[in-house]
Amino acid sequence: MPQDRLLPNAALRTLFEAVEEVMGSNGTRAVLKAGGLERFINNYPPNNTDLGVTFADYGATEQAVEDFYGTRGARAILTRIGRATFQYTLKEQPAILGLASIALKALPMGMRMKLVLERVTKAANEDVNQPAYLREEQDAYYFVVEECPCRWRPPHTSPACFVTVGVLQEAMAWATGKNFRIEEVACISNGAAACVYRIPKQPIE
Numbered sequence: 001m002p003q004d005r006l007l008p009n010a011a012l013r014t015l016f017e018a019v020e021e022v023m024g025s026n027g028t029r030a031v032l033k034a035g036g037l038e039r040f041i042n043n044y045p046p047n048n049t050d051l052g053v054t055f056a057d058y059g060a061t062e063q064a065v066e067d068f069y070g071t072r073g074a075r076a077i078l079t080r081i082g083r084a085t086f087q088y089t090l091k092e093q094p095a096i097l098g099l100a101s102i103a104l105k106a107l108p109m110g111m112r113m114k115l116v117l118e119r120v121t122k123a124a125n126e127d128v129n130q131p132a133y134l135r136e137e138q139d140a141y142y143f144v145v146e147e148c149p150c151r152w153r154p155p156h157t158s159p160a161c162f163v164t165v166g167v168l169q170e171a172m173a174w175a176t177g178k179n180f181r182i183e184e185v186a187c188i189s190n191g192a193a194a195c196v197y198r199i200p201k202q203p204i205e
Protein backbone atom coordinates (compact mmCIF):
# COMPACT_ATOMS: atom_id res chain seq x y z
CA MET A 1 0.00 0.00 0.00
CA PRO A 2 1.29 3.48 -0.83
CA GLN A 3 1.55 6.08 1.90
CA ASP A 4 -1.91 7.42 2.63
CA ARG A 5 -3.13 10.75 1.28
CA LEU A 6 -5.38 13.20 3.10
CA LEU A 7 -8.87 14.00 1.87
CA PRO A 8 -11.31 16.72 2.97
CA ASN A 9 -14.04 15.64 5.39
CA ALA A 10 -16.84 16.80 3.09
CA ALA A 11 -15.70 14.52 0.26
CA LEU A 12 -16.14 11.39 2.38
CA ARG A 13 -19.30 12.74 4.01
CA THR A 14 -21.05 13.29 0.67
CA LEU A 15 -20.00 9.79 -0.44
CA PHE A 16 -21.55 8.31 2.72
CA GLU A 17 -24.75 10.30 2.17
CA ALA A 18 -24.91 9.04 -1.41
CA VAL A 19 -24.33 5.42 -0.32
CA GLU A 20 -27.13 5.87 2.20
CA GLU A 21 -29.49 7.27 -0.44
CA VAL A 22 -28.86 4.30 -2.74
CA MET A 23 -28.42 1.45 -0.21
CA GLY A 24 -30.42 2.66 2.80
CA SER A 25 -29.13 3.05 6.34
CA ASN A 26 -28.80 -0.69 7.04
CA GLY A 27 -26.91 -1.24 3.79
CA THR A 28 -24.62 1.66 4.61
CA ARG A 29 -23.92 0.25 8.06
CA ALA A 30 -23.07 -3.13 6.50
CA VAL A 31 -20.73 -1.44 4.00
CA LEU A 32 -18.95 0.59 6.68
CA LYS A 33 -18.49 -2.53 8.78
CA ALA A 34 -17.20 -4.63 5.89
CA GLY A 35 -14.85 -1.83 4.85
CA GLY A 36 -13.23 -1.54 8.28
CA LEU A 37 -14.86 1.89 8.65
CA GLU A 38 -16.88 1.21 11.83
CA ARG A 39 -15.63 4.45 13.38
CA PHE A 40 -17.85 6.34 10.91
CA ILE A 41 -21.09 4.51 11.79
CA ASN A 42 -23.49 7.23 13.09
CA ASN A 43 -20.43 9.47 13.03
CA TYR A 44 -20.00 10.89 9.51
CA PRO A 45 -17.17 13.36 8.94
CA PRO A 46 -18.25 17.00 9.43
CA ASN A 47 -19.35 19.13 6.49
CA ASN A 48 -16.11 21.06 6.04
CA THR A 49 -13.04 20.96 3.83
CA ASP A 50 -10.49 20.22 6.59
CA LEU A 51 -8.21 17.35 5.62
CA GLY A 52 -9.56 14.99 8.31
CA VAL A 53 -9.93 11.70 6.41
CA THR A 54 -7.98 9.82 3.75
CA PHE A 55 -8.04 8.52 0.20
CA ALA A 56 -7.81 5.02 1.72
CA ASP A 57 -11.10 5.63 3.62
CA TYR A 58 -12.83 6.68 0.39
CA GLY A 59 -11.37 3.73 -1.53
CA ALA A 60 -12.37 1.28 1.22
CA THR A 61 -15.97 2.53 0.98
CA GLU A 62 -16.08 2.06 -2.79
CA GLN A 63 -14.46 -1.36 -2.46
CA ALA A 64 -16.93 -2.48 0.21
CA VAL A 65 -19.86 -1.52 -2.05
CA GLU A 66 -18.21 -3.45 -4.90
CA ASP A 67 -17.70 -6.50 -2.69
CA PHE A 68 -21.30 -6.29 -1.48
CA TYR A 69 -22.78 -6.56 -5.02
CA GLY A 70 -19.93 -8.31 -6.84
CA THR A 71 -17.65 -6.58 -9.34
CA ARG A 72 -20.07 -6.65 -12.29
CA GLY A 73 -23.24 -6.06 -10.31
CA ALA A 74 -21.72 -3.10 -8.48
CA ARG A 75 -21.09 -0.99 -11.57
CA ALA A 76 -24.60 0.42 -11.90
CA ILE A 77 -24.91 0.92 -8.13
CA LEU A 78 -21.55 2.71 -7.87
CA THR A 79 -22.49 4.94 -10.81
CA ARG A 80 -25.77 5.84 -9.07
CA ILE A 81 -23.85 6.56 -5.89
CA GLY A 82 -21.58 8.86 -7.92
CA ARG A 83 -24.56 10.73 -9.35
CA ALA A 84 -25.97 11.21 -5.85
CA THR A 85 -22.52 12.31 -4.61
CA PHE A 86 -22.52 15.17 -7.12
CA GLN A 87 -25.98 16.28 -5.94
CA TYR A 88 -24.96 16.20 -2.27
CA THR A 89 -21.78 18.13 -3.08
CA LEU A 90 -23.87 20.81 -4.83
CA LYS A 91 -26.14 21.01 -1.80
CA GLU A 92 -23.56 20.83 1.00
CA GLN A 93 -20.53 22.54 -0.51
CA PRO A 94 -21.87 24.80 -3.27
CA ALA A 95 -18.76 26.97 -3.05
CA ILE A 96 -16.66 24.09 -4.34
CA LEU A 97 -18.29 24.30 -7.73
CA GLY A 98 -19.04 27.98 -7.46
CA LEU A 99 -21.54 27.82 -10.26
CA ALA A 100 -25.09 29.04 -10.44
CA SER A 101 -27.12 27.03 -12.92
CA ILE A 102 -28.92 30.25 -13.82
CA ALA A 103 -25.69 31.71 -15.23
CA LEU A 104 -25.09 28.55 -17.22
CA LYS A 105 -28.49 28.63 -18.91
CA ALA A 106 -27.48 31.53 -21.10
CA LEU A 107 -24.57 29.62 -22.65
CA PRO A 108 -24.47 27.09 -25.51
CA MET A 109 -24.17 23.41 -24.52
CA GLY A 110 -20.49 23.02 -25.43
CA MET A 111 -19.54 26.04 -23.32
CA ARG A 112 -21.54 24.76 -20.36
CA MET A 113 -19.79 21.37 -20.51
CA LYS A 114 -16.38 22.96 -20.68
CA LEU A 115 -17.07 25.43 -17.90
CA VAL A 116 -18.36 22.77 -15.51
CA LEU A 117 -15.51 20.36 -16.32
CA GLU A 118 -13.02 23.17 -15.68
CA ARG A 119 -14.68 23.86 -12.31
CA VAL A 120 -14.63 20.17 -11.38
CA THR A 121 -10.92 20.04 -12.28
CA LYS A 122 -10.18 23.17 -10.25
CA ALA A 123 -12.10 21.76 -7.27
CA ALA A 124 -10.20 18.46 -7.50
CA ASN A 125 -6.87 20.31 -7.35
CA GLU A 126 -7.71 23.04 -4.85
CA ASP A 127 -10.31 21.49 -2.55
CA VAL A 128 -10.01 17.71 -2.82
CA ASN A 129 -6.19 17.35 -2.73
CA GLN A 130 -6.51 15.43 -5.98
CA PRO A 131 -4.15 16.49 -8.80
CA ALA A 132 -6.11 16.47 -12.07
CA TYR A 133 -6.23 18.19 -15.43
CA LEU A 134 -8.53 18.47 -18.42
CA ARG A 135 -7.54 17.71 -22.00
CA GLU A 136 -9.69 18.61 -24.97
CA GLU A 137 -9.78 16.78 -28.28
CA GLN A 138 -12.04 17.32 -31.24
CA ASP A 139 -14.76 14.89 -30.19
CA ALA A 140 -14.27 14.55 -26.45
CA TYR A 141 -12.88 15.90 -23.21
CA TYR A 142 -10.52 13.80 -21.11
CA PHE A 143 -10.51 14.29 -17.33
CA VAL A 144 -7.16 12.99 -16.08
CA VAL A 145 -6.80 12.24 -12.36
CA GLU A 146 -3.31 11.53 -11.10
CA GLU A 147 -4.14 10.51 -7.52
CA CYS A 148 -7.25 8.46 -6.89
CA PRO A 149 -8.68 6.46 -3.98
CA CYS A 150 -8.41 3.40 -6.24
CA ARG A 151 -4.65 3.42 -5.58
CA TRP A 152 -5.60 2.13 -2.11
CA ARG A 153 -7.92 -0.58 -3.46
CA PRO A 154 -6.93 -4.05 -4.64
CA PRO A 155 -5.79 -4.29 -8.28
CA HIS A 156 -8.60 -4.60 -10.83
CA THR A 157 -8.69 -6.30 -14.22
CA SER A 158 -10.67 -3.40 -15.69
CA PRO A 159 -11.27 0.23 -14.65
CA ALA A 160 -12.94 0.47 -11.25
CA CYS A 161 -13.84 4.11 -10.59
CA PHE A 162 -17.57 4.06 -11.33
CA VAL A 163 -18.32 6.59 -8.59
CA THR A 164 -16.34 9.20 -10.53
CA VAL A 165 -18.07 8.15 -13.76
CA GLY A 166 -21.38 8.86 -12.00
CA VAL A 167 -20.16 12.20 -10.64
CA LEU A 168 -19.20 13.28 -14.17
CA GLN A 169 -22.48 11.98 -15.66
CA GLU A 170 -24.48 13.96 -13.14
CA ALA A 171 -22.31 17.06 -13.55
CA MET A 172 -22.85 16.98 -17.32
CA ALA A 173 -26.59 16.31 -16.93
CA TRP A 174 -26.83 19.22 -14.50
CA ALA A 175 -24.89 21.47 -16.87
CA THR A 176 -26.73 20.59 -20.07
CA GLY A 177 -29.93 18.67 -19.28
CA LYS A 178 -28.57 15.77 -21.38
CA ASN A 179 -26.94 12.39 -20.73
CA PHE A 180 -23.48 11.48 -21.95
CA ARG A 181 -21.81 8.06 -22.29
CA ILE A 182 -18.87 8.69 -19.98
CA GLU A 183 -16.23 6.00 -19.67
CA GLU A 184 -13.13 5.47 -17.58
CA VAL A 185 -10.63 4.51 -20.29
CA ALA A 186 -7.57 4.03 -18.03
CA CYS A 187 -7.40 3.36 -14.30
CA ILE A 188 -4.66 3.37 -11.67
CA SER A 189 -6.17 0.22 -10.09
CA ASN A 190 -5.74 -1.42 -13.48
CA GLY A 191 -2.05 -0.49 -13.78
CA ALA A 192 -2.30 2.91 -15.53
CA ALA A 193 -0.38 5.99 -14.36
CA ALA A 194 -3.63 7.96 -14.01
CA CYS A 195 -7.40 7.47 -14.06
CA VAL A 196 -8.65 8.91 -17.35
CA TYR A 197 -12.32 9.62 -18.10
CA ARG A 198 -13.60 10.26 -21.60
CA ILE A 199 -16.51 12.68 -21.88
CA PRO A 200 -17.85 12.71 -25.45
CA LYS A 201 -19.02 16.09 -26.73
CA GLN A 202 -22.16 14.54 -28.22
CA PRO A 203 -24.89 13.45 -25.80
CA ILE A 204 -26.73 10.11 -26.04
CA GLU A 205 -29.52 10.45 -28.65
Ligand SMILES: [Zn+2]
Nearest residue numbers: 161187188195
Ligand atom coordinates in the same frame (compact mmCIF):
# COMPACT_ATOMS: atom_id res chain seq x y z
ZN1 LIG B 1 -9.60 4.60 -11.61
